[in-house]
Amino acid sequence: MIRFGAWSTVLAVLAVQLLVLAAALAAMRANRLANRLLAALLLVMAGMMIPFVLGYAGFYDAYPWLTAAPFSIPLAVGPLVYAHVVALAEDRPLRAIHVAAPAAQFAYQLALFxxxxxxxxWWDEQVHAPFVAAPLAAAILVSMAAYSLVSQRALRRYEQWLAERRRSPAPARRLRTAVLLLAILLCARAGYELFDAMVRPIDYFDLFGFYLLLGALGLFVGVNGWRHAADPAPAIAEPAERNWPAQGAEWLQRLRDGGWWREPSLDLARLARLLGTNTSHLSRALNAAGAGFAAELAAIRAEAVAAAIDAGAEADLLALALDAGFGSKASxxxxxxxxxxxxxxxxxxRRRRLSE
Incomplete structure (x- = not known):
């Protein structure tokens, strides 16, 4: 007999809300790839909840053929979180290899259904439970852990990129909710697995708390994603074939024109901020255009002193050097x-002799 009680109703309401949010995100035109990947994540999370909605409501008792229906693909959660981060931060899709594990899990369930x-x-008792269940549970944890790490790394890179260009950190904050979701799910699932292994076996009803958490987190991430779905999100992008010597020459000219070389404490990081770039790009460009940051800066300062001498300046040479930004007579x-x-x-x- 099918009967929706409190547990099945709560999970069903959460799952339906996730599906509605997924549809709304998939229809958005702005940030299309990132929003569609977030929609796919919500769809997968709703799919993970559906077997428990059906089970708690009595569907499997009424319709046993629903057993092994390929609703739940937890191996897809990690790749989709990472794909969403990369799509918004870098405006590119992931390679197809990231789909392999979720596709294998789906194919396994689809073949059995x-x-x-x-x-x-018979398969569940003789094959799945003794040989498949434990490796699959471990693979899900490993997947979530690995994708949590790479997602956090991609997010930190994006935050740094935004900060170096003085852009709003709002897009990175939006991504942080998805990355946090994955980390929380990893901890919760690991906790359940440890309880199952060290305290007592977990039954179907013990998992209600996990799927309630899953639905609540999905709803939070989905609403946050939908609220900011159309917000501008500048992507990390560099020209495929950047002309580093030309870029270095341009930045050296800006260094000269801006008079920043006169600052005694000027270093690579300070100049990168003034130019609106990062230290790695600045260092690469200056090396391509000349002898590198330190040598080019010293040469510009030396040229300034030489220009002052050519103009007839009678000040002490050390005074001219300090005015040009040198920190010592030796340098x-x-x-x-x-x-x-x-x-x-x-x-x-020599200049004095030539002028006589």
Whole structure:
């Protein structure tokens, strides 16, 4: 007899809400790939809840042929969270390899589903329970753990990219809810598995708490995703074939024009912030355009001192060096000789002879 009690009704309401949110997200035009992947995640979460909705309501007793229906694919949760993060942060899909494990789990259930109930019962007792259940449970935990780590790494990279360009952190905060969902599910599922292994076997009804948590987390992530589905989300993107020498030359010119080279404490990180880039790109560009950050900065400062000498400045050479941003006489002499092949005093003496 089919009867919706409190447990089945609560899970059914949550599952329906997830399906409605999934449909709404899938229909969004903005951030299309990211929103569709989030919709797929909600669909998978609803699918994981459906067997328990049906079981608690008595469907499996009334319709035993529903056994092994391929509703629940928990191996898809981790890849979909990661795919959602990458889609919003980098505007690209994942490689097909990430679909392999979820597809294998779905194919396994789909292949088993058409068999008679007696055959499915025999398979469950003789094959699945003793040989498949434990490795599958371990694979789900490993999948969630691995994708939780790579999702957090991708999120940190995106947060850093946004911060370096002084962009709003809102898109990263939106992604953080999905990454947090995966971490919480991992902890909850691991807790249930440990309880099952170390305290007592978990039965069908003990899992109600986990699926209630699953539905609540899915609802939170889904509502948050739907609220911000159309919000701008700049993606990490660099030209495929960037002209690093030209980029380095441009940044060196901006360094000269901005007068930033006069700052005695100027370092690579400070210059990267002034230019609106990151240190790795700046270092790569300056190495491609010349001799690297330290050598190029020293050369610009040496050129400034030489220009002052050429203009007839009578100030002490050390004073000119300090005004150009050099921190010591030794570093000034070394940089000047590297740039002009003579010491600063010899350069001044030669200019004086030429002007007489």
């Amino acid at each position: 058409p068999f008679p109930v007696a055959s499915k019962t 000034f002499n070394r940089a000047f000789r590297a740039r002009y092949g003579v010491s600063p005093s010899a350069y001044r003496a």
